[in-house]
Amino acid sequence: MLSKLKIDVNEEKCVGCKLCMLACSWAKDKTYCLANSVIQVEIEEKKFKTKITIDETQCTGCKLCIKNCPEGALLEGVEVA
Amino acid sequence: MTSLVKVNLKESLIEKVDISALEKEYIGGVGVNTRLLVDLAPQGCDPLSKDNPLIFGTGPLVGTMLPTASRCEVTAKSPLTSRFGTANSGGSFGAAMRFAGINYLIFLEVAAKPVLVVIDNEEVSLQDASHLWGKDVWETTDWVKENIGQDFHIATIGTAGENLVRYASIQNDYFASWGRTGMGAVMGSKKIKAIAVRGKGKVEIKDPKAFTSIRQESFRRIKEEASFGFIKRYGSMVVSDPFNATSTLPGRNFTVGSFNDWEETRGRKVFEQKYKERNVACFSCPIACAHWSKVKEDGPHKGLETKGLEVTFVMEFGAKLDIKSIPEIFCCVEVCNTAGMDVVSAAGSVAFLIEAFEKGYIKKDDIGFAPAFGDFESIFRLLKMIATREGIGDILAEGVKLASSHLPNTKELAMHVKGMEMPVKDPRAKLDTFSFGYLTSTRGGDSLRTRSPVEALLKGLKDEKTEELGVDSEYIAALDMPSNLKEKIFGNPPRGVNIPYMSAYAENLITIINAVGFCIRPPVLRSLGPDFYARALKAVTGRDYDENSIYEAANRVWDLQHTFNRREGETLADYHFPERFYKESIPGKKGLVTPLNKEKVENNIHDYFKARGWTEEL
Numbered sequence: 001m002l003s004k005l006k007i008d009v010n011e012e013k014c015v016g017c018k019l020c021m022l023a024c025s026w027a028k029d030k031t032y033c034l035a036n037s038v039i040q041v042e043i044e045e046k047k048f049k050t051k052i053t054i055d056e057t058q059c060t061g062c063k064l065c066i067k068n069c070p071e072g073a074l075l076e077g078v079e080v081a
Numbered sequence: 082m083t084s085l086v087k088v089n090l091k092e093s094l095i096e097k098v099d100i101s102a103l104e105k106e107y108i109g110g111v112g113v114n115t116r117l118l119v120d121l122a123p124q125g126c127d128p129l130s131k132d133n134p135l136i137f138g139t140g141p142l143v144g145t146m147l148p149t150a151s152r153c154e155v156t157a158k159s160p161l162t163s164r165f166g167t168a169n170s171g172g173s174f175g176a177a178m179r180f181a182g183i184n185y186l187i188f189l190e191v192a193a194k195p196v197l198v199v200i201d202n203e204e205v206s207l208q209d210a211s212h213l214w215g216k217d218v219w220e221t222t223d224w225v226k227e228n229i230g231q232d233f234h235i236a237t238i239g240t241a242g243e244n245l246v247r248y249a250s251i252q253n254d255y256f257a258s259w260g261r262t263g264m265g266a267v268m269g270s271k272k273i274k275a276i277a278v279r280g281k282g283k284v285e286i287k288d289p290k291a292f293t294s295i296r297q298e299s300f301r302r303i304k305e306e307a308s309f310g311f312i313k314r315y316g317s318m319v320v321s322d323p324f325n326a327t328s329t330l331p332g333r334n335f336t337v338g339s340f341n342d343w344e345e346t347r348g349r350k351v352f353e354q355k356y357k358e359r360n361v362a363c364f365s366c367p368i369a370c371a372h373w374s375k376v377k378e379d380g381p382h383k384g385l386e387t388k389g390l391e392v393t394f395v396m397e398f399g400a401k402l403d404i405k406s407i408p409e410i411f412c413c414v415e416v417c418n419t420a421g422m423d424v425v426s427a428a429g430s431v432a433f434l435i436e437a438f439e440k441g442y443i444k445k446d447d448i449g450f451a452p453a454f455g456d457f458e459s460i461f462r463l464l465k466m467i468a469t470r471e472g473i474g475d476i477l478a479e480g481v482k483l484a485s486s487h488l489p490n491t492k493e494l495a496m497h498v499k500g501m502e503m504p505v506k507d508p509r510a511k512l513d514t515f516s517f518g519y520l521t522s523t524r525g526g527d528s529l530r531t532r533s534p535v536e537a538l539l540k541g542l543k544d545e546k547t548e549e550l551g552v553d554s555e556y557i558a559a560l561d562m563p564s565n566l567k568e569k570i571f572g573n574p575p576r577g578v579n580i581p582y583m584s585a586y587a588e589n590l591i592t593i594i595n596a597v598g599f600c601i602r603p604p605v606l607r608s609l610g611p612d613f614y615a616r617a618l619k620a621v622t623g624r625d626y627d628e629n630s631i632y633e634a635a636n637r638v639w640d641l642q643h644t645f646n647r648r649e650g651e652t653l654a655d656y657h658f659p660e661r662f663y664k665e666s667i668p669g670k671k672g673l674v675t676p677l678n679k680e681k682v683e684n685n686i687h688d689y690f691k692a693r694g695w696t697e698e699l
Contacts, residue, residue, distance in 0.1 A: 047386065
């Protein structure tokens with residue numbers, strides 16, 4: 001784990017814009033590449049179900065995903081030991 | 082590199098070329114598509130023949146973290162109008178193309194049998210899709226996701242495209258569409274069932290430092306725009322109530338401007354309170370103007386879940402066809418989504434038939450049943466008959482202009498401009514920039530490419546050439562618009578909005594938006610202009626634009642579309658409304674709405690031609 005940051009995820013609030021993924025990808029190398037994002041949003045479009053996963057082993061704790069979520073679907077949680 | 086992938090369907094040849102220089106000249110998206118269409122479609126070609134190219138183009142800003150930069154444009158000669166055809170759609174398809182390393186796709190010739198085009202990270206392949214031919218949009222999309230990959234985004238046609246319904250759409254995943262001008266029929270004529278794309282590559286930024294500043298500025302400007310909260314809350318349904326209040330509904334095939342029970346049956350609050358469940362966004366969009374909806378009330382549609390309601394759906398099925406029930410409107414939209422048909426032209430064609438039936442120009446025996454405004458069962462049935470070209474559906478699938486030539490005495494009931502059915506709003510109560518655009522749009526009767534960035538729905542007209550201003554002088558001074566145009570459009574000091582000159586400006590502005598790949602929703606349209614887009618393009622691509630050069634490029638694109646239409650036979654005489662707008666009054670909110678004055682409308686067209694520099698055509 002690169003960071004102690006815990007991100008609380010509310011999938012019901014997610015609108016599927018993937019701004020968090022774009023922000024995460026940018027933080028890595030100043031390019032946009034969804035495959036590089038540590039946070040991944042999967043959307044089942046036919047029923048509009050969203051699933052958010054975070055690879056905690058790769059997360060640097062920069063919080064750009066939280067800052068760029070327009071809906072408050074990602075919130076900073078309590079730090080873990 | 083700006084990559085264009087050419088797919089020759091007859092030879093199964095796939096070639097990739099760099100068109101960076103062309104993109105610089107025509108900005109991107111619709112601009113590049115326009116140039117390619119003009120160069121590749123032979124004059125007078127049959128839109129449903131092998132000679133018509135089908136072009137997909139994303140903007141240079143798509144795939145970046147700029148607000149709403151997701152859009153993709155599809156262009157071909159229109160089988161509905163035999164003129165310039167084009168449609169724009171959001172979702173994720175355009176971004177997937179960019180991440181796959183592809184900016185433009187052209188399909189040439191016709192495949193020998195149905196094909197599925199698979200684009201997987203720059204690898205483009207053609208697969209046999211014979212087993213998918215005959216399946217609807219959702220069945221096809223389900224199959225591709227289950228068998229090719231869940232993370233693919235899919236552009237597909239349904240039965241309407243296969244049956245060459247002249248206003249067939251291309252559907253963009255399950256609920257979005259390239260709707261207008263019949264691009265789905267062109268795709269069907271080429272035997273392309275679907276295009277599936279996924280990309281795991283990078284979109285590079287030329288100047289990351291400048292880009293970061295521009296990105297922050299763009300989000301701030303959009304979020305500070307006064308319409309942001311309303312659009313987030315209601316989506317496009319925000320205008321549903323004002324259209325009724327201003328007597329501009331296209332009710333019952335443009336014979337009623339306002340309904341007494343509109344707001345409690347089809348208004349924005351009833352939608353929000355009874356059906357809306359959660360917000361839905363396109364790729365990279367902070368607005369999330371779409372909504373996921375669910376029917377919770379008892380009845381035959383209980384449990385139905387869908388994406389919507391868009392105002393176009395409620396104006397077309399709710400007003401034009403007078404269906405009072407939102408669940409029934411959802412069902413009509415679902416037919417269009419699964420069959421792949423443009424909602425506006427489909428509803429317009431059904432409304433045309435119902436009025437023709439009411440007036441006795443077509444008999445029950447010719448249809449097989451008695452259709453009626455407000456009657457969900459007969460409307461639903463007719464929509465399905467159009468998609469399969471069954472019975473009277475075969476005539477309605479031609480669009481109202483051609484259909485009226487098959488049915489004697491019905492020409493005046495065919496509500497179109499230049500062969501395309503007019504959408505969502507009646508121009509008689511207020512011929513503003515929005516509805517003047519029906520006449521001037523290069524794709525025919527359409528409201529989406531002539532929208533004023535200072536539109537004031539509840540304001541009136543000062544005179545036939547001038548809208549009342551809905552904003553103050555400070556707002557005009559701060560507006561992102563070349564200063565030399567402000568005086569011409571608003572006056573100095575600002576007194577009103579000159580409709581012909583604003584129409585030309587709005588068309589050029591929206592051309593820029595459709596070229597770079599942004600969305601035209603009001604928070605974007607009203608807050609960002611040529612100066613912003615020039616700086617954003619420079620930061621992303623390194624190309625040296627300023628507000629004047631990007632505006633001139635957009636003007637060049639519009640001129641080229643006009644030149645294409647002239648080449649295909651358009652004349653000044655085509656810039657006219659259906660005769661009923663000049664002859665008939667309609668009931669409105671506060672009494673009768675009187676007809677338009679033809680001479681005054683024609684004067685505005687003359688001014689518009691002058692604004693565009695097309696004086697030799699007058």
